[in-house]
């Protein structure tokens with residue numbers, strides 16, 4: 001059986017971000033990323049700091065662990081990373097989830113295509129704005145959206161916002177893919193803060209700033225603005 005590099009399996013919790021926000025879900029987090037965003041809240045997936053936690057698991061082993069942890073208390077699994085789209089052999093896991101009546105979501109940045117995207121129920125593409133220090137390859141992003149043209153399931157764009165330049169980038173992306181549901185997400189640049197009250201206070205202020213920016217901008221009429229709900233509940237804790 002072909003193996004996937006898994007760094008975390010957790011839940012049930014709620015999807016804290018984007019179009020599926022609030023959905024009860026388990027998470028499978030894969031290791032490895034082709035990006036290194038300056039503000040990545042999951043840098044342990046790619047910076048080597050948690051390399052001892054990476055396990056090579058096949059789909060059956062992942063399913064077994066999901067049911068060990070989640071019992072019969074879940075019907076949705078979110079695959080995130082790292083960039084799970086680096087992994088050609090994810091299809092076996094998605095098929096196994098389907099066979100067991102489980103829906104699945106995917107979080108990826110839109111730098112790689114995989115044919116198994118077409119089997120994902122809730123596909124979130126999250127291209128990275130200038131504050132990340134990453135460059136978007138729009139040829140690849142165009143190719144991804146053209147392959148998703150007849151996609152039967154749900155797809156959305158989600159851009160994390162830290163500053164005005166990020167908002168300009170978000171507007172450009174929204175305009176380029178105008179028919180794709182578009183989400184703006186509050187950026188957390190306080191990743192090591194363990195004082196939850198202070199963190200929440202800052203994040204809510206940023207959320208208010210972002211909502212005000214959107215309210216004032218005629219190019220952002222058909223967007224949804226969200227905080228990271230899990231961060232408001234549990235701060236910078238991992239595995240929630």
Ligand SMILES: C[S@@+](CC[C@H](N)C(=O)[O-])C[C@H]1O[C@@H](n2cnc3c(N)ncnc32)[C@H](O)[C@@H]1O
Nearest residue numbers: 039040041042081082083107108109126187188
């Ligand atoms: C950790 S990433 C993993 C999936 C994929 N690599 C991606 O970036 O879409 C999951 C989501 O968290 C977002 N994210 C990462 N760091 C963040 C931060 N500091 N504040 C807010 N959102 C963040 C990413 O933009 C992405 O939408």
Ligand SMILES: Nc1nc2[nH]cc(C(=O)O)c2c(=O)[nH]1
Nearest residue numbers: 014015016017080107230240
């Ligand atoms: N609750 C919860 N919701 C999330 N949505 C996206 C996450 C991610 O790290 O990809 C995430 C996460 O780590 N936890």
Ligand code: SF4
Nearest residue numbers: 033035036037040082
């Ligand atoms: S693409 Fe996602 S996982 Fe990779 S560095 Fe950026 S936020 Fe982190």
Ligand SMILES: [Mg+2]
Nearest residue numbers: 041042080228
């Ligand atoms: Mg996260």
